[in-house]
Amino acid sequence: MLTPKMIENEKDFFCPLGHNLQVVKILLDPKLSKDQRLLCNECLKHAKIDAKMVELQKIFQLIEDHQVRKMGSVENIIKDQINIIQSLQSIFDKMKQKVIQQLNQLIKIMMEWILHLQQFGSQYSKYSFYQELEIMLLNQNKTGNLQKIIDDLEKNNLCWTQKLGNKFDQFNQFVEYNQCKQLLKSLESITQNYSLSEYQEQISLQPKTIKIQEINTKLNIEQSLKVYSNHSTNLKPLNYQIIQKSSISQSDTCFAIAFDNDCSTLVAGCDSKIKVYEFNQGNIKQIQTLYEHKEWVYTLNFMKKQKQFISGSRDKSIIVWKQNQMNLWNLQQILIGHNYQIFCLVINTNDDLIISGSGDKTIKFWMKKNEWLCQQTITDHSNHVYGLSLNQQQNKVVSCGYDKIILIIEQSEWNKEWKVIQRITIEQCGYRVCFIDNNMFTLSPRDKEQIFIFEMNIMNNQFTKTKEITIQCGSDGQCLFPLQYINSKCILLSKNGEYVNLIRKKQYGDFLTEQSIHFKTTWLYGGMSNDGEYLITWDKESKQIQIWKDEDQ
Numbered sequence: 001m002l003t004p005k006m007i008e009n010e011k012d013f014f015c016p017l018g019h020n021l022q023v024v025k026i027l028l029d030p031k032l033s034k035d036q037r038l039l040c041n042e043c044l045k046h047a048k049i050d051a052k053m054v055e056l057q058k059i060f061q062l063i064e065d066h067q068v069r070k071m072g073s074v075e076n077i078i079k080d081q082i083n084i085i086q087s088l089q090s091i092f093d094k095m096k097q098k099v100i101q102q103l104n105q106l107i108k109i110m111m112e113w114i115l116h117l118q119q120f121g122s123q124y125s126k127y128s129f130y131q132e133l134e135i136m137l138l139n140q141n142k143t144g145n146l147q148k149i150i151d152d153l154e155k156n157n158l159c160w161t162q163k164l165g166n167k168f169d170q171f172n173q174f175v176e177y178n179q180c181k182q183l184l185k186s187l188e189s190i191t192q193n194y195s196l197s198e199y200q201e202q203i204s205l206q207p208k209t210i211k212i213q214e215i216n217t218k219l220n221i222e223q224s225l226k227v228y229s230n231h232s233t234n235l236k237p238l239n240y241q242i243i244q245k246s247s248i249s250q251s252d253t254c255f256a257i258a259f260d261n262d263c264s265t266l267v268a269g270c271d272s273k274i275k276v277y278e279f280n281q282g283n284i285k286q287i288q289t290l291y292e293h294k295e296w297v298y299t300l301n302f303m304k305k306q307k308q309f310i311s312g313s314r315d316k317s318i319i320v321w322k323q324n325q326m327n328l329w330n331l332q333q334i335l336i337g338h339n340y341q342i343f344c345l346v347i348n349t350n351d352d353l354i355i356s357g358s359g360d361k362t363i364k365f366w367m368k369k370n371e372w373l374c375q376q377t378i379t380d381h382s383n384h385v386y387g388l389s390l391n392q393q394q395n396k397v398v399s400c401g402y403d404k405i406i407l408i409i410e411q412s413e414w415n416k417e418w419k420v421i422q423r424i425t426i427e428q429c430g431y432r433v434c435f436i437d438n439n440m441f442t443l444s445p446r447d448k449e450q451i452f453i454f455e456m457n458i459m460n461n462q463f464t465k466t467k468e469i470t471i472q473c474g475s476d477g478q479c480l481f482p483l484q485y486i487n488s489k490c491i492l493l494s495k496n497g498e499y500v501n502l503i504r505k506k507q508y509g510d511f512l513t514e515q516s517i518h519f520k521t522t523w524l525y526g527g528m529s530n531d532g533e534y535l536i537t538w539d540k541e542s543k544q545i546q547i548w549k550d551e552d553q
Contacts, residue, residue, distance in 0.1 A: 002075045002125045004067035013056070015040040017047075026059050026133070028052045034130045063132045069458075071125055074149055078121045080190050081157070085114055088183050091176050105167055113160045120156065124149055157187050235489060238502045238514040239551050240535050243282045246547040254538035254545060255480050258300040258309065259529045266536065267309060268545060269297025274311060274321075276329055282534065282547050292319055292331050298480055299344055303351040308332070310354060312342030318356055320372060337364055337374045343479060344388045346397075355397060357385030363399055363409070365418055380407055380420050386479040387433040389441060398441050398463075400430025406443065406454075408463055422462055424454070431476065432494065434483035436505065442469075444483055444494055449473050451494055451503070453511065467509075472499040472516040481525045486532035493528045493535070500524070500537065517548075 013023040021040035029037065029051035039053065089110045096103040161184060171177050252270035259266055259279070266277040266284055272295050276288040295314035302309040307323035318335035340359035347354055352368040363378040363385055383403035390397055397409040397418070408422035432444035439456040441463070453467035474497035481495035485505075492503040492511065502515040523540035535548035 002071040002121050004064060004071055005126050006064075007126060007128045008130070010060070013038055015043050017043060019043065023056050025053045026056055028054060034133070037133075059133065060129075063127075063129065066132070067127050070146055071121075073146055074121055074124055077150065077153060077190065078117050081117060081153070081187060082114055084183050084187055084190070085110055085117075088180055091180055091183075094176065102167060102170065106164065109160065109163055109167075116156065116160070117153075120153065161187075235504070238491065238504060240502060240515060240517065240548040241551045243547045243549055246282050246284060247542075247544045248284065249543060250538060250545045251543055253296070253523065253540070255296055255298050255525050256300040256311075257525060257527045257536050257538065257545070258302055259527065259534070259536070260302040260307075260309070261304060261530055263529045263531065263534065265302075267300050267302075267311075268538070269300055269311065269313075271296055272313070272315075273297075274300070282549060284545070284547065288329055290321065290329060290331075292334075293317065295341075298342055299482075301345050301347050303347055304349050305351050308351070310345055310347065312345045312356060314341040316340060316342065316358075318342055318345065318354070318366075333372055335366055335372055335374070337366075337377075338362065340384075343384060343386050344482065346388045346390045348390060348394050350394075355388055355390065357388045357399060357401070359384040361385065361401075361403075363388070363397070363407075376418055378407070378409060378418065378420065380423070381405060384479075386429070386431055387444075387482065389433050389435045389483070391435040391438045391441075393438045396435075396438070398433050398435060400426075400433045400443060402429045404429050406430060406433070406463075424463065426452075431479040432481075432483040434485050434492070436485050436492070440509070442483060442485075442492060442494075444496060446479075447473065447476050447497070451492075451496075451501075451511075453509075455509075467511070469503060469511045469513065471496050471501040471503070471513050472518070473497040474499070474522075476522055478522050478524070481527075484528050486528060486530070489532035491528070491532050495524055495526070498522055498524065500526070500535070502535075 011022075014020060015023060015038050016035045019040050019042040021042055023038040023040055025039040025044060027037040027039060027049065039047070089107060092103050092106050092110065096107070168180070250268070250270060252273070254268045254270050256269040257266070264279055266279045268275050268277070272291075272293045274290040274293070274297055275286055276290065277284040278287050293311065293313040293315055297311050297313050299312040300309060309321050311319050311321065316336075316338050320332045320335070321329045322332040323329050335354070338356065338358040338360050342356055342358050344357040345354060354366040354372065356364045356366065358364070361379065361381045361383055363381070364374050365376040366372045367375045381399065381401050381403055382405070383401055385399055385401040387400045388397060395411045399407045399409065404426050406424040406426060407420050408424070409418050410421045411418050426443070426445060428445035428448060430443050431446050433441060435441045441454050443452045443454065445452065449471060450468040451471055452465050453469065454463045455466045456463050471494060476497040484493040485491070486493070490505040492505060494501045494503060498519050498521055500517045500519065501513055502517075504512050504514045506512055519537070519539040519541060521539050521541040524537065526535065526537035528535050533550060537546050537548065538544065
C-alpha cells in the first residue's frame with residue numbers, strides 16, 4: 001500500500017523567535033511566511049496574536065488524512081492497470097511457444113511497464129508539509145492534483161503502448177491479437193472512469209474551526225471544464241422577453257407544457273385535453289387535440305430519440321403517444337397501475353424506462369419490452385410524490401414530496417433493481433427537484449425564498465445540503481411546473497410562487513439568480529426548450545400561452 005511520507009521532520013520545526021522549543025500551534029494567517037506561522041509555548045505566553053490558531057498535531061492529521069485518500073485513489077488506478085497489464089502478460093505467455101524471441105521482448109516491456117507504474121506511485125507518495133499547508137490556507141489546488149496524476153498516467157501509458165509498436169503488430173494473425181488490443185484500449189477507459197469518479201476537494205480554515213470539505217464529482221471533468229469555459233464564463237446575463245405576437249388565448253388551465261427535442265412540436269395539457277402545436281422560431285400553430293384523458297393533465301414529457309411523448313393525469317393513468325406517418329399523434333398504450341393522480345414523470349435517455357410519481361405515495365418503474373410494463377414499485381414515501389429527477393449517469397433517481405422526505409434511489413449494477421440508499425428529512429415539503437449532474441441536485445421547497453443545493457460527500461457517498469440560492473417566491477400552493485436544468489447554457493429554470501426564476505450556474509458550482517419574472521398568480525405553469533432559447537408559460541392572470549425568448553443571447 002502506498003504510504004504518504006512527509007518530507008520534513010517534525011523535530012526540525014521551531015518558532016522563528018529562536019526559543020529553541022518545539023512548535024505546538026500554527027497561526028492561520030496566509031499573509032505570514034511559512035516559518036512565521038509556527039508558535040511554541042513561549043511564543044504563546046508573550047506574543048500578541050490576532051490571527052486564529054490551531055494545534056500543530058491537528059494540522060498534521062488533516063494533511064495526512066488528505067494524502068491517504070489521494071494515495072488510495074492513485075493506488076486503485078495503478079492496481080487496476082497492473083491487473084490488465086498482467087492479463088496482457090498472460091496472453092503473451094500463451095503465444096510464446098510460437099515465437100519465443102519476439103514474445104520475450106514484449107513480456108520484458110510489460111514487466112518494465114509494471115515496474116514503471118509502481119515507481120510512478122511511489123513518486124507521488126511524498127508531500128511537503130509547508131506546501132500542503134499553503135494550499136489549505138490559500139484555498140488552492142481544489143482537486144488535490146489527482147486529475148494531474150491521472151493525466152500523467154495516461155501520457156506514460158501512451159509512451160509504453162508506442163514502445164510495443166511493430167513488435168506487437170506483427171502478431172495480428174493470431175486470434176489473441178484482438179484480445180490484446182481490447183485490453184490496451186481498456187487501459188484508457190480505466191483512467192477515464194477514474195476521471196468520472198474523481199472528487200473535487202476544498203480545504204478551508206474557518207474563523208472558529210477547520211474543516212475539510214470533500215465533494216465526489218463523478219462527472220466527466222473535461223466536459224465540465226468545457227461547459228465552464230465555453231458557457232459559464234462567456235454567456236451574457238439572461239434577459240427573457242415575451243414575444244407578444246406569438247401569445248395565444250387559452251381559457252383552459254394548462255397544467256403542463258413541453259417541447260420536443262428539436263423544438264418543432266409543442267404540447268400543452270389544457271384541462272383534460274392535450275393540444276398539439278407546430279412550433280417554428282417562436283410562432284405556434286395548433287394542429288391537433290387529443291381527448292383520451294378523462295381528467296386534468298398534470299405532466300408531459302417527450303422522449304429523446306423517438307417521436308413519442310407521455311402524459312400523466314389526475315385520472316390515475318399514463319398515456320404513451322406516438323406520431324404516425326401522417327404526422328398525427330395517436331394513443332399507443334395506456335399504463336394503469338397507480339391508484340391516485342400522476343404528479344411527475346421522467347424518461348431515461350434510451351427511451352426504455354419511464355419513472356412515475358403519484359399521489360398514491362408510490363414511485364413506479366416502467367420498462368419497455370414488447371410493451372410498457374411496471375417492473376418495480378418504491379413505497380418509501382408516506383404522502384404525495386411531487387418531484388422526480390434522473391441523473392446523467394442514469395443510475396440514480398431523486399424524489400421529493402409532501403411528506404418532507406427526499407429519497408435517493410440507486411439502480412444495482414448486479415440485478416438492475418432500484419433501491420432506496422438514502423433518506424433526507426427537510427423542514428418543508430419538497431415541490432420540485434432536479435439533478436444538475438451526477439453528484440449535485442437542486443430542491444425547491446414550498447414557500448421558501450431559497451432553492452437548496454445538495455452535493456455528494458466522498459467520505460460516505462451521502463448527499464448533504466451545501467448551498468442555498470436566493471430567489472423570488474412568496475406563497476406557493478402549486479407543485480407543478482418542474483425544475484429544469486439546461487446544461488448547454490448553465491440555466492436552472494425554477495417556478496416559485498408567482499415567479500419564474502432564471503438561475504445561472506457559474507464557475508466552480510456557484511449559482512446566481514439573473515432574472516425573475518413576476519406573473520402575479522401562483523397558477524403558473526410552463527417549460528423551456530432543450531436549447532434554452534425559448535421559455536413558454538401559461539398563467540391564470542393572462543390566460544394566455546406566452547412565448548419568451550432570451551434577447552441577449
